[in-house]
Amino acid sequence: MTDAPLLHVAGLEAGYGELQILFGIDLRVDRGEQILVFGPNGAGKSTLIKALAGQVAPSAGKVWLDGREVTGRKPEALAAAGLGYVPQVANVFTSMSVRENLEIGGVRLSARRRRARIAELGDLFPRLAERLDQRAGTLSGGERQMLALARALMPEPSVMLLDEPSAGIAPALVTRIFEMVAGLRETGTAVVMVEQNAKQALGYVDRGVLLDSGRVRLQDGAAALCDRQDIGALYLGTEAAS
Numbered sequence: 001m002t003d004a005p006l007l008h009v010a011g012l013e014a015g016y017g018e019l020q021i022l023f024g025i026d027l028r029v030d031r032g033e034q035i036l037v038f039g040p041n042g043a044g045k046s047t048l049i050k051a052l053a054g055q056v057a058p059s060a061g062k063v064w065l066d067g068r069e070v071t072g073r074k075p076e077a078l079a080a081a082g083l084g085y086v087p088q089v090a091n092v093f094t095s096m097s098v099r100e101n102l103e104i105g106g107v108r109l110s111a112r113r114r115r116a117r118i119a120e121l122g123d124l125f126p127r128l129a130e131r132l133d134q135r136a137g138t139l140s141g142g143e144r145q146m147l148a149l150a151r152a153l154m155p156e157p158s159v160m161l162l163d164e165p166s167a168g169i170a171p172a173l174v175t176r177i178f179e180m181v182a183g184l185r186e187t188g189t190a191v192v193m194v195e196q197n198a199k200q201a202l203g204y205v206d207r208g209v210l211l212d213s214g215r216v217r218l219q220d221g222a223a224a225l226c227d228r229q230d231i232g233a234l235y236l237g238t239e240a241a242s
């Protein structure tokens with residue numbers, strides 16, 4: 001065992017064609033640690049998650065997962081190395097059943113292990129367990145988001161990348177989804193989550209990273225960030241003290 005971080009990002013730069021979006025991103029995520037990436041629209045939060053998931057190629061910098069350099073690896077290779085990814089949109093196969101979606105998530109597992117994981121995730125997501133044969137396209141927005149999470153959890157990733165898991169979901173279910181994410185701590189799964197709902201999400205994670213114009217502006221413990229009135233007023237939608 002080493003005390004190297006589970007996910008280590010150094011000087012990461014990425015963008016789309018000529019357009020550079022991320023500038024010198026440094027990030028360390030420890031085993032089982034939960035991190036919120038927050039910041040204004042267009043800051044590059046989704047681009048960071050996509051770069052970590054292998055969906056956007058980095059133009060500079062390095063990424064290590066579990067001590068192994070994985071810079072520029074393809075999404076499938078990263079998934080095999082223990083990285084789970086739930087994109088912001090289009091994150092389930094709508095024409096397939098809930099069970100089939102979960103099976104696809106566990107495609108690299110043995111048939112026996114796959115069945116066991118579907119049963120385990122059914123305990124964690126009872127709403128899904130009741131709807132295994134339902135077409136994913138007929139699920140409610142919240143149920144669909146739970147399916148996307150469960151599908152990514154099938155192979156027991158060591159780190160989960162979540163892009164706006166609460167987007168478009170009713171408040172009662174948002175709390176439920178944040179509780180599930182926080183519950184991953186017990187399984188040792190690390191989380192890097194992006195949330196529009198940053199103020200509420202900070203209540204569930206260990207640390208927050210503020211991204212603005214493609215740069216990490218500051219990072220601190222979640223509680224410390226909640227207490228910072230300047231951060232609250234600028235980025236969390238809370239009132240500044242007068």
Ligand SMILES: Nc1ncnc2c1ncn2[C@@H]1O[C@H](COP(=O)(O)OP(=O)(O)OP(=O)(O)O)[C@@H](O)[C@H]1O
Binds near residue numbers: 039043044
């Ligand atoms: N496929 C793309 N091609 C070109 N530019 C893109 C592409 N995707 C995103 N961008 C641009 O990159 C910048 C950062 O976008 P990104 O989606 O990473 O922001 P974000 O922080 O996730 O924003 P939001 O809070 O709105 O989700 C934006 O200016 C966006 O227009």
Ligand SMILES: [Mg+2]
Binds near residue numbers: 045046047088
């Ligand atoms: Mg985004």
